[in-house]
Amino acid sequence: MGDLCGDMANEQLKQLAKDLSKEPPRSPRDTIAGYVIAARMLDKCRAVIAETNDEYHFDCPLDRLFFDFTEIDSHTFREFVATGATDKEVENFIERHAKKREKIEIIKWNNDLRYKSIADMPDELQEFLEGYIKEYVPKHRPVYVWFDVYDLEEGRL
Structure with a gap:
């Protein structure tokens, strides 16, 4: 069983x-x-x-x-x-x-x-996201807050 x-x-x-x-x-x-x-x-x-x-x-x-x-x-x-x-x-x-x-x-x-701005994140995360956004987020799509990175990359925004 x-x-x-x-x-x-x-x-x-x-x-x-x-x-x-x-x-x-x-x-x-x-x-x-x-x-x-x-x-x-x-x-x-x-x-x-x-x-x-x-x-x-x-x-x-x-x-x-x-x-x-x-x-x-x-x-x-x-x-x-x-x-x-x-x-x-x-x-x-x-x-x-x-x-x-x-x-x-x-x-x-x-x-x-x-509503967390990337500028409000720890330095190492800002540094990581700087390269990540360039590589994975569609060009000319502004990132206003951290969660935008996920939603832009995955096509929800």
Whole structure:
């Protein structure tokens, strides 16, 4: 019976996982459980488990911002996602496991990331993005905030 449950979870996960070689993960602006980054992180996590992640990584520095803020363990998150959890089930997981915060704290954290200028980032990240933007963001498309880099590169803007 245990193998049957495992097979069903694996099949559910495969159905939910995007093939990131064909379509990008969701925008970092998209939310799950009220947190930016979470939907994108979930797409990458599913794809890594299903081995359809292409060049995308789970538990990368962007994902770490979410894990550090919510104090959710990335390995525990990944194990839960591997059960074939739906977006709604992941939302419930996050709500149960995230550090309890006032709503305004989450709003401020979201807004800080949504509207973070590259000029407000640490020097090493500014230096990295300077070259990255030239290589991967379409020419003559202005980058106003950090999340624009993802959305421009992946064709959402």
